[in-house]
Structures are given as structure tokens and as C-alpha cells.
Amino acid sequence: MTPPPTPVSVAAPGRDRGPVxxxxxxxxxxxxxxxxxxxxxxxxxxxxxxxxLPDMGVRREDVVVVGGIGCAARFxxxxxxxxxxGIHGRxxxxxxxxxxxxxxxxxxxxxGDGDLLSIGGNHLLHALRRNVDLTILLFNNRIYGLTKGQxxxxxxxxxxxxxxxxxxxxxxxxxxxxxxxxxATFVARTHDMDxxxxxxxxxxxxxxxxxxFVEVLQNCxxxxxxxxxxxxxxxxxxxxxIPLRQGEPIRFGPDGSRGVVLxxxxxxxxxxxxxxxxxxxxxxxxxxxxxxxxFALSRLAPNPDAPTPMxxxxxxxxxxxxxATSPGPPPGRDALGALLHSGSTWxxx
Amino acid sequence: MLDDTDVTVGGSGGKPSEEVTGVVIRLAGDSGDGxxxxxxxxxxxxxxxxxxxxxxxxxxxxxxxPAGTLPGVSAFQVHIxxxxxxxxxxxxxxxxxxxxxxxxxxxxxxxxxxxxxxxxDAFGERDLRKAGYDVDPRDTGDLEGxxxxxxxxxxxxxxxxxxxxVKSRDAxxxxxxxxxxLLCWMYHRDPEGVRSxxxxxxxxxxxxxxxxLTAFEVGLNFGETxxxxxxxxxxxxxxxxxxxxxxxxxxxxxxxxxxxxxxxxELPLFLGSYPITPASDILHELSRHPGMGVRxxxxxxxxxxxxxxIGAAFAGDLAVTTTSGPGLxxxxxxxxxxxxxxxxxxxVDIQRGGPSTGLPxxxxxxxLLQAMFGRHGESPVPVVAASRxxxxxxxxVEAARIALAYRxxxxxxxxxxxxxxxxxxxxxxxxxxxxxxxGFATExxxxxPDGTPEFWPYLRDPDTLARPWAVPGTPGLEHRIGGIEKADxxxxxxxxxxxxxxxxxxxxxxxxxxxxxxxxxxxxxxxxDPEVLVVGxxxxxxxxxxxxxxxxxxxxxxxxVHLRHLNPFPPNLGEVLADAPRVLxxxxxxxxxxxxxxxxxxxxxxxxxxxxxxxxxxxxxxVELEKILx
Numbered sequence: 001m002t003p004p005p006t007p008v009s010v011a012a013p014g015r016d017r018g019p020v021x022x023x024x025x026x027x028x029x030x031x032x033x034x035x036x037x038x039x040x041x042x043x044x045x046x047x048x049x050x051x052x053l054p055d056m057g058v059r060r061e062d063v064v065v066v067g068g069i070g071c072a073a074r075f076x077x078x079x080x081x082x083x084x085x086g087i088h089g090r091x092x093x094x095x096x097x098x099x100x101x102x103x104x105x106x107x108x109x110x111x112g113d114g115d116l117l118s119i120g121g122n123h124l125l126h127a128l129r130r131n132v133d134l135t136i137l138l139f140n141n142r143i144y145g146l147t148k149g150q151x152x153x154x155x156x157x158x159x160x161x162x163x164x165x166x167x168x169x170x171x172x173x174x175x176x177x178x179x180x181x182x183x184a185t186f187v188a189r190t191h192d193m194d195x196x197x198x199x200x201x202x203x204x205x206x207x208x209x210x211x212x213f214v215e216v217l218q219n220c221x222x223x224x225x226x227x228x229x230x231x232x233x234x235x236x237x238x239x240x241x242i243p244l245r246q247g248e249p250i251r252f253g254p255d256g257s258r259g260v261v262l263x264x265x266x267x268x269x270x271x272x273x274x275x276x277x278x279x280x281x282x283x284x285x286x287x288x289x290x291x292x293x294x295f296a297l298s299r300l301a302p303n304p305d306a307p308t309p310m311x312x313x314x315x316x317x318x319x320x321x322x323x324a325t326s327p328g329p330p331p332g333r334d335a336l337g338a339l340l341h342s343g344s345t346w347x348x349x
Numbered sequence: 350m351l352d353d354t355d356v357t358v359g360g361s362g363g364k365p366s367e368e369v370t371g372v373v374i375r376l377a378g379d380s381g382d383g384x385x386x387x388x389x390x391x392x393x394x395x396x397x398x399x400x401x402x403x404x405x406x407x408x409x410x411x412x413x414x415p416a417g418t419l420p421g422v423s424a425f426q427v428h429i430x431x432x433x434x435x436x437x438x439x440x441x442x443x444x445x446x447x448x449x450x451x452x453x454x455x456x457x458x459x460x461x462x463x464x465x466x467x468x469x470d471a472f473g474e475r476d477l478r479k480a481g482y483d484v485d486p487r488d489t490g491d492l493e494g495x496x497x498x499x500x501x502x503x504x505x506x507x508x509x510x511x512x513x514x515v516k517s518r519d520a521x522x523x524x525x526x527x528x529x530x531l532l533c534w535m536y537h538r539d540p541e542g543v544r545s546x547x548x549x550x551x552x553x554x555x556x557x558x559x560x561x562l563t564a565f566e567v568g569l570n571f572g573e574t575x576x577x578x579x580x581x582x583x584x585x586x587x588x589x590x591x592x593x594x595x596x597x598x599x600x601x602x603x604x605x606x607x608x609x610x611x612x613x614x615e616l617p618l619f620l621g622s623y624p625i626t627p628a629s630d631i632l633h634e635l636s637r638h639p640g641m642g643v644r645x646x647x648x649x650x651x652x653x654x655x656x657x658x659i660g661a662a663f664a665g666d667l668a669v670t671t672t673s674g675p676g677l678x679x680x681x682x683x684x685x686x687x688x689x690x691x692x693x694x695x696x697v698d699i700q701r702g703g704p705s706t707g708l709p710x711x712x713x714x715x716x717l718l719q720a721m722f723g724r725h726g727e728s729p730v731p732v733v734a735a736s737r738x739x740x741x742x743x744x745x746v747e748a749a750r751i752a753l754a755y756r757x758x759x760x761x762x763x764x765x766x767x768x769x770x771x772x773x774x775x776x777x778x779x780x781x782x783x784x785x786x787x788g789f790a791t792e793x794x795x796x797x798p799d800g801t802p803e804f805w806p807y808l809r810d811p812d813t814l815a816r817p818w819a820v821p822g823t824p825g826l827e828h829r830i831g832g833i834e835k836a837d838x839x840x841x842x843x844x845x846x847x848x849x850x851x852x853x854x855x856x857x858x859x860x861x862x863x864x865x866x867x868x869x870x871x872x873x874x875x876x877x878d879p880e881v882l883v884v885g886x887x888x889x890x891x892x893x894x895x896x897x898x899x900x901x902x903x904x905x906x907x908x909x910v911h912l913r914h915l916n917p918f919p920p921n922l923g924e925v926l927a928d929a930p931r932v933l934x935x936x937x938x939x940x941x942x943x944x945x946x947x948x949x950x951x952x953x954x955x956x957x958x959x960x961x962x963x964x965x966x967x968x969x970x971x972v973e974l975e976k977i978l979x
Contacts, residue, residue, distance in 0.1 A: 030829065032841065061824040066660070067831075077829050077842065082821040084663055085831025086656065087686050093653035097660025097668070098821070100644060101619055105664070105821050123656075126649040322644075327617060330642030336612045337779040339605065339641065341593060344542075345776070346397055349591025 020057050025050045027060065030080040036071060041192035041218035045139060046078055048198035053079075055199070056206045058106045065108045066095040068115040071146050072139040072218075075110040089120025092127035092136065099133050100322045106206060109136040113154040114144050117173050121153070128182040130321040131210040137202070138175055139192075139216050142304075143224035156303050161223075176298035176313060179213040180291045186212035187294060187314040191241075192219060193232040197310065204312060210320045217304070228304045242270075242300070244311030249281035250297075252307060260300070260309075268296040270307050286315040366537065366581040371430030373438030376528065377455040378447030378468075380423040381413050383525035388425025389771070390529060390546060394538040396596035396773050399586025400429040403891060405437035405964065406769040410626070410709040417471075417479035422454040429536075431585040435737070435891035437770065439968040443535075445528050447471060447502070449480035456491070464496045466531070468524065470503035498577050502527045502568075509567045510560045519556075523564035530568020537583050540569055592775040599738040599767035600627070602774065603697065604634035606745025608641045610695075611667050613746065614753055614785035618643045619661035619668045621654035623676065626709040627765040628699040631671045651679035655696070659683060662692040663830075665789060665820035667749060671697040674716045675706065677760075678723065684758050685724040686832050688856065691807075691816045693752035695745070696730075700764040702962045711962030712765035714887050715938035720760040721916055721945070727853045729860040731755070732915040734762040736890035739774035741767060744913065746782065751863055753787045756815045762915070764937070766964045767888045790817035790826055795838070804828055806840040814859035860917060867914045869921040874901055879908035881977055882929030884954065886912040886942055889935050889965055896970035905978055915942070918949065926952045933957060933977055935970055 028050040036042045053063070063081035067073030069088035076083030082105075086094045091109045099107045109116075109127075116124045116138050127134055143161070144150040150163040154175065158167040179187045186208040190201040198216065205212035217228045231240040242252045242260065250260040251273065259273045259281040268282065288294065294313040301308040374391070378384045385406055392404050405426040414421030428438035443464045446452040448471035459465060467487075477485055486492055487499070506527045510520035526547070533540055543565060551558035572578060597605075611618035622632040622645065636645045644666070648654035655670045662668035672680065677698045687694045700716045702708025720732045731751050735744035741763055748761040793802035794817060804826040807816050819826040828840060836843035837851050872882075874897050885893045890911050897909045910925060912918070926932055926946065932954045934943040940956035947954050957973045959965055 032829075059824070060827055061822055064664075064821045069832075076831070081827050082663075083829035083831075084660070084690075085829065085833065086659075087682055087832055090652060090656040090683065093648065093656040094660040094663075096646070096653070097619065097621060097657035097662075098664045099660075100646060100657070101617065101661040101664035101666040102820075102822060122649055123653050126653065322646075325639065325644075327639035327642050327644045330611045330615060330617060331640065332612050332615070333779040333782070335641060336609050336782075339608065339638070340595075340776045340779070343595065344393060344397060345593050345595040346399065347591075347593045348399070348589045 017059070020059055023054045023060065025054065028053045028080050030078050032077045034078050035074065037222050039221040040071070041141065041220070042072060042075070042139065044192045044195060045137075045198065045216055045218060046075065048195045049202055050079065051195065052199040052202040052206075055203050056106070062104060063106045063108070064095075064098055065110060066091045066098065067109075068111045068120055069146070070112040070115040072110055072112040073115050089115055089118070090123060091115065092120060092123040092134070095134050096127055096130075096132045103133065103323060103326065107134050109134055111138060112145070113138065113140045113142060113152045113175065117153045117175060117178065121178075125178070125182045128179055128184040128211045128213060131185055131318050132321045133210055135202075135205045135208075135212045135214070137214050137216055139218040140175055141218045141220035141224055142172075142227050143220050145220050145223050149223035174298055174302065175215045177295060180295045180298055180314060183291065184213045184314070185210045185316050185318045186312070188213070188312040189215045189217070189308075189310050191217035191228060191232045191310065193234070201312070204315075208315060210318055230305050231308050240307050242307050242309040244284050244286070244297070244309050244313065246284060246286055246312070248284060249278070250284050250309070251281065258307070260297070262293065262296065268293075268300050270300070286312045288314070289316055364579065364581055366583050368583045368585060370432055370584070371428065371434065372443065372536070372582060372584060373426065373428045373441045374443045374445070374532065375424055375426045375441035375455055375458060376445045377422055377424040377451035378525070379416050379450075380409055380411065380421050381416065382423065382447050383522075384423045384425050384447070387525045387529045388427055390543060391532055391538070392427050392771055393546070393596055394533065394542045395427070395429045395536075395584075396594070397542055398538060398584075399589075400584050401432060401434045401587040402427060402429045402596075402772060403434050403437045404428075404771045405766065407963070408710055417448055417450050417476050419450050419454050419480065422451050424451070424455055429584050431587050433587060435894045436964075436967050439966040445532065447524070447528070449477050449482055449486070452486060453480045453482065459495065461494050462496070464498060465492060466498045466500060468502040468528075469499045470501045500531065500571065500575075500577070505567055505571060506564045509563050513556065513559050513563060515556055515560050520560060523560045526561045526564035527568035527571070530565040531572050534569045534572030535578060535581055537581060540565070590775060594773045594775050596771050597739055597774040598769060598771040599735065599741045599763055600630040600699070600769070601634055602739050603735070603741035603745050603761075603763060604631045606742035607635065607669055607695070607749065608638055608643060609742065609782060610746050610749030610785055611642050613782055614667050614749065614787065616665065616667040619658060619666035620645045620671065621648050621656075621658035621661070621668070622646070622671045623648050623651045623654045625651070625673045625676050627701055627768045628671045628673050628676070628697065630768065631697065631699070651676040652683055655680040655683040656686070658694055659687050659690065659692060662687070662694050663690070663821070665818070667695075667753065668693065669695040669697065671699070673699050673701050674703045674719065677716060677719055681724050684730060685726065685728050687758040688724070688728045688730060689832050690830050691756045691856075693756050693818070694758040695748045695752050695761055696758055697761045697763065699768045700762060702960070708962045710765065712888065712964060713937050713960060713962065714762075714764055714889070715941065715960065716762065717886075717915065717938065717941040718944070720762060727857065729857050730916065731757060731759045731860055731863055732762065733759060733913060734887040734915055735767055736887060736911055736913070738767055738770050738772045742774070746785070747913065750783060750785050753785055754815060754866075755813055755859055755863060756818060757860065762887060764888050787818065789823065790819040791823060793825060805838050806830055807835055808838050809855070814855060814862060864914075864917040864920050867917070867919050870910045870912065870919045870925055872925060873897070873909040873911070875906040875908050878906060879929060880906045881931040881933055881974065882908045882910060882926070883933045883935065883974070884910050884912065884926070884942065884946065885935055886915055889937065892965040892967045892970055893935060895967035896974060899967060899971050900974045900978070905974075907974065912942075915945070923950045926950050926954075931955070931977055933973065935959075935965060935973065937964065
């Protein structure tokens, strides 16, 4: 028999290791060649993520990035921390195992709309409703990129793709509505054309205790180019991006001329502020316990051709999954002996 | 199958008692009648009385199938003896039938001349019709040749229990305790053990507790006073090695083996599981032990259960996922990921009848080839099997040893029979259990061309070919792994053709190399010059052992090899097979091990197959052995 390797003890993670050393973006860049298509929105998201990490106050060794399958899911290879590139759709489940095994880690899940809403939709729902301590970034380009251009669960109805030559029949899922429906405690949206907004959104999502869900609107310049051009291009933003600011009336447009009100029959609707009393505008409160209004906001722009809210839709506190039920360390052989001898036993001889 | 008897006077209530060396009792009733509870409790007191024993719970998949019908019959068979037993018995000496359906379904399993105890209150016209009897079997020749004991169990129970103020519908439900009392009297079981168990079990439910206790006492007293049972029976204790014993079922032993592995490896145990029959009891048992460093995660599905366990393994836990055949199919892709990631993972498959939903509560061994090959690509996985209920403990420890030392998923096979069957177990001394500590990587293991120390996640141990296990939280060893093919050593993504060939061969060589740490097979019976060698694996151990002994007692030379390790095979198996003139392979499938033995060793392995949802009886295997010896 091969002798077992000499045991090496590792101090438990979470030990006091002094202040977190400062890092820069470069410290988070791995030596792996990034293999997305030139011009892909994923490059700017990766850059924003690596810019945000130094602000998160985390050590490189305490960060784990988990991906499933798809273009976005290759993300772990490019971040110089711990990373796991899993199988299609299962990243939230893999990440749940990691977060439960070591609650001191910062665990990120990165996936696309196909990975997290189609094959992995079930795992996403359950990670969110359990409130596992994860930061989930869904890059929504509304297309299957890595398999070269089929419609995805977020593709608009009627979309013509290789697998839907007569236009897709499926009604799309709205990622934020799905997340809110699963009672996610942190729900936000950002987009690949605004680094500062991405950095701030990622930072806030990471700071949240529990499951944080961020939809990142992302362009696929090969298979779905201009997916969000009507909203996120610099010239369109003023008219089309609705910034959500905690405690403020929801306004956008030139000089804040447009706003959002709650219509009891319709839900959230965009209005000209001039047409309503200013105090009729919906005041954004991400801390509302009831997700109803956040849900109404998530339905405001079913397709990327209408004014679209950006920012934090919901940020509430709920117990973090698995913390209260954390087991102790294995107590060892004596305790095992006590277990084996517990209950009814009898002795011979 | 009463063994020898020896009548003496004395025993319960001054009635004559006879000593028997062994007896097989079968309890049968509706699935809501509590037959499993009654059987388990009778087993427990028999274990405490020092008997050898083996049990066979046999229940339907429905929680409450239509009452009084044949599909609703739930049975429990126990073999108690004054000598070692390895099977629950070929047939029952005593059948307790709580209704006509139970009688009809179970009578064929009673030996000629056996005792049939009937609950006569359940033999009304409707009950008979539901069981498919046109005429009361007591009035036909059906019961001829049996010793029939007619007891109005329901009414005796209700009359006594109603005095406690219990409604008669609820009172009826205690009738299984009446049956338990009667059995305890018939076999001289210590009633105090049962009483204290009832008090414990129904603590806080005062009325149920009182009703069950009363029914139990009424059953005992009925035995004392009735003229129907003239002789009681004494089964003496078995002579055993000194030690502390307990009664244990396969699933409990397996759970405790996993808990043990956590202590022996000094790692937290992580179970990802999704409820499935007959594996759920492992999830239940492990959920009770957070104090032993156990975390259970009831996942949203089988795939999440497995992938969460993979995540926990990456983070440094001893990770386990438990399931049955359909769940193993769902986990296949994830197990392939674990093969590629080279992380430790124990996958437990409590096999049941298949394919598809199959026979959820019945036993089978038909997942062997799924365990071996049920993944895409060249995806070698070690396979370990348990052979008897108590062996599930050791098999779990062994599966964890291989998983940890070789950083590989390991499939541990048990089955529905082992899962629910119970036997006495001599408790191991905890100091004798193996050291499973493997240690995490803490330092860089490679130097970059520019002289910088770096960590290569796929740089292998030269002996085991295992890669280092560096867990998140360890500074300086940050690395990325994934399901894409990795460059040998660095672990970077690689599509290089020669590298894939090399990595595929390395993964295969790693698993093949485990054979070097596997003990050679021990040949039981006639190791020298056998006329036939019986090769088995898993839960057929008991029936094969018994059958081989019976045939040997008849003067034939028979050898028996029972495999714990199915992949890789033990190093000397080929030699042992080559030396045997005939090889017989009994399996509860259509010849899966036989196929592996034939293809691996070019040996004429002859399959003996049973896929009836029931284990082999020794008698069936005796017939097969005699056939091959003719």
C-alpha cells in the first residue's frame, strides 16, 4: 500500500489575518488569454469587475468565481482568484456548495441568459429563494452565443435566429421579474456600456449579505449586435435609462422631465412629469419588504426599446442560508465511539 | 424452516416450551398497519436477547395503498437463530396475517406445516372480497397442513383500549402492538425492553402511548391464557466473539460510515441529496448529526445535490451525494465533471428495481454497469460495493478513503435490501479505523520560467497520480479548474491532441492504480481445488454464503469470492478465476458482473440471474449450484 501523504494542517479560513492588503485591477487579472470575440460586451464587464474588486475589501484567496457553460461562464478563467468552470446551468448549485462549506469566502456566479435561465433556471430560483450568500451576475445578451446564435429564454418574441427562421415563438423571461418572484433579497440591473455604474453595482451586490442578483445588459456583437443599442448607447441613455436612486422620486429624461408613477390598474408607467403632480412620482425605496413595486418596475420595459430602469431594485435583509445551521468541526474519534455506542447495545464476554 | 427442536416444560406461563435453533417469522398487514414498526421492534428485542438475526422488510411503494387489497400488503420477515445467519430465511415458519389480503399474498412464503396466526376480526365478507377470496379460506382446503391460530386481535385491542377513552377507530390502530405482545410471549422476549421503547417512542402523545402499551400487554396476556398456542419457543443466544453489539440497518451503517470518514479524515462532511427511495434514510440520519461535523443540503434536484457536493469538495469538505438509480442517471454529467476536476466525491447509489421508476421499494443490482460506464467520454470511476447491512459502514469508509487519497469520485453501491435489512453488528474499536487524512496543499509546487513560485493544480503525486487539493482561502495557490480539458501539470485550458491523449490515459492509470491499495480477494470455502467458484458482489453475500455452506455440507467442493471492489478489481482476481474449473455469478440483474468478468478476464463466467425485486434465497442458489455441479 502507498503510505498516505503526510497530513498538513491548514489554519481555518476566517482566521484573523490582519487588514486586507490593497490591490489594483492588475492583481485580479489572470495570465490566461481572454478568448471572447473582439468587441464583445464581456470585455467591459470583466474590466469593471476587476476594477470593482479592489474596492470590495477582499483577499484574492477568498474570492471564488464560478461559471457554468457559455461565453459568460468562461469568466472564472480570467480572474486571478480561485475559480471553477462547471457544467451547463449548474453554477448556482456548485457555488451553493462552496458557500456552505466555507462561509468566509466571497463566491460569485457568472453566467449568461441561457446558462442561468434555461438549463440552470431551477438552480437560480432555489439559490435566490434560499438566500445563499452568493453574488450572481447574469450577462443578458438575449442570444445563445457559444453555440452560434440560437434564440435564448430572454430573446424577444419573433426573433429570427438560426433555430427560429420564422421568428421565435417563445415568450421571453424577464430576469429581474424571475429573481423578484423567487424573493431575491438583492436585485439590480446595470449595463456593459457604463463602467462606473457596473463598478458601483458590483460593489453593492458583493456587500449584500445573502443572494445578490445582478442583470448586466450585454451586447453580443456577433450574434445579436445592438441588442440594447436603443437604450445604452451614449446618445440614447438620457431618454432611455431610468436611474433608480434610493429615496428619490424616479425621474429621467432631459432635465428630469419624465418620471414613473404607479397606476393601480396598469402597474408602473412612464409619464411626463408635467402631466402629473410631482409628488405623484414614485419614490424609489429598495428596502421595501414587499417585492411588488420592485416587480412592477421590472416589467416597465419588457423589450429593450423603451425606458429601462437601471440600479438597485431591491435590497432587503433576510437570514443568510446555512449560517444558523452551520455544523461544528468534526469532533473526532471519541465522539464517533460515543455515537456508535449510543442507544441500545449489548455486550458479549 | 424450524431447525432442531427440543421440548421442555416451563417458560411462559408454565406452558411447555421447546428450544429451537432458529425460526423465520413473517408479519404482514396493510401498509398502514405498522408491520415494519412491529417487525423492527421484534428484531430489536431479539437482538438484545442475543440472537443472530437477519431481516427483510418488503413493502409497497405506495404510502397507503387501498386498505385490504393485495397491492397494499406490507410484510416484514425476520430470521432469528442461536447460530450465525446470513439471510432472512428461505421461507417463513410463522406468518402473522392481519387480514385476508396479507394471508393470500404471503401464504406461499410459509413452509409446509408452518404456523399461521390470523386476525379473525378482519375476515368479514368485504375484507375477503377485497383480497379476492370468494370463500373464506378458513373454510376451504387452503390452510390445510398449516397450524392455524385464530385470534380476534382487533376486537381484543379495541375492548381494552377503549377503556382509556380512545375512539374505536384510533383504538384499532394499536392492534399491531397486540401482535407484538403475542409474538414476544410466543418467543420469550423480554417485554420490558418493548415497554420502555414504546414509552420513549410515543413520549408526549399520552393517549397513543397508553393505547399502544395496553395493546401490547393484552397481547402478552392473551398468550398466557389462550389454549390456542400450547407450546412456546425459545431461541437461545448465539455464541459470539466478545464485544459490544448493536442492531443496525444498512442505511444507518452507511450513514455512520460516512460520519466516521469525516472524523478519520478530520474534515467536515457535506451531504448534497434529493429525497429518493430507498436512499432517503441516509439523508434523514445524517441530518441528525450536525454535532459530528455534518452539513446536509436538501437540494432542489439530483443534479444540484451532486454539483453542490462538488462545490463543497472544491472548498475542502468530504463531499457526498446519495441517491438511487434514477438519480445516478441524473448525476452522470456532474460525476463526469468530478472526474475531470479530480476532486474527492462519494456518490452513494442505493439500487432499486429499474429501469425508470421501476420498483422503488424493491431491491436490484442492475446499476453496476451504469456505475462503471454511465458517463460520456473516457470517465473512469472507482466502484465499491457493500455486502451486508453492517458492512455498509466499512464500505463507506473505504469509498471515502479512495475518494480522498486519489481525488476522484467513487461510486458506492448498496441496494434496497441492504438499506432496510438489519443485523447485529459488533462495534469496531474506533482506534482501529484507518487514518483518512490527506492534507491540503499549502505551498506553491512549481517555478515559472522567470523564477516565480507558482501553483500547478494538475501536478501529480508520483505514487497515486492524485493532484494537489488546494482549497479556496489558501493564499498564493489561487487557481482555476474546470470541465474543459486541462494541460497536464499547469491545468490551463488545453485543446492539444497529444495532451488530451495523455490526460485521458493518466486519469485511467490513476483509477487502475487503486488496485495497489486493495487487498487481494479472499477465497471462502474450498479455496483448493474447488469444483465451482461462486463470484458475487453486494447484497447477495448472505444467500451465497448460506448456499455454498449447504452444498459443501453435501460433500461438494465449492469456493466463494465476494467482491468489495468492482473497479478496479482486486489484483489477484484474474488468477483466482483462472484456477477455477467453473465460475458461477449470481446477481440480481441480467448478468452485469458476469459481463465484466468475461470481458476483463476472458473467463466463462456463467450468470445466475434474478430480477424479481426480491433477494435470492439460499435455497434458490443451492438449486443453481447443484445444476452446475451435475
